[in-house]
Amino acid sequence: MRVLYFAWVRELVGVDEERVSPPAEVATVAALVTWLAGRSEGHARAFAEPARLRAAVDQAFVPLDAPLGDANEVALFPPVTGG
Structure with a gap:
């Protein structure tokens, strides 16, 4: 699976x-997201507050509880x- 990171998520x-x-x-x-948080300190910081994240699966926006x-x-x- 390919995981893409954008903005401050990518930075962290x-x-x-x-x-x-x-x-x-x-x-x-x-x-x-929980599993990725264990990959490195940067991942842990990026995913410390999952409610701050948005996601897309195969280029379709989805909620975090999406399969x-x-x-x-x-x-x-x-x-x-x-704006």
């Missing part, structure tokens, strides 16, 4: 994307604001 994690193979029990975006299914790509980013 230290990379803009990575390929991961989470265990089978990681079935939702929220579970993925991963057989997702090829997950994007994690802060809420988007505009």
Whole structure:
């Protein structure tokens, strides 16, 4: 699975994307975030407050409790604001 990071999430994690193979029990975006938090100190800081995150699975916006299914790509980013 390809995981993409944007804005301050990318800054804290230290990379803009990575390929991961989470265990089978990681079935939702929220579970993925929890699992990713254990990868490094930067990941832990980026995912310390999951409620501050937004996600997209295969380029469709989803809530954090959305199932991963057989997702090829997950994007994690802060809420988007505009003007």
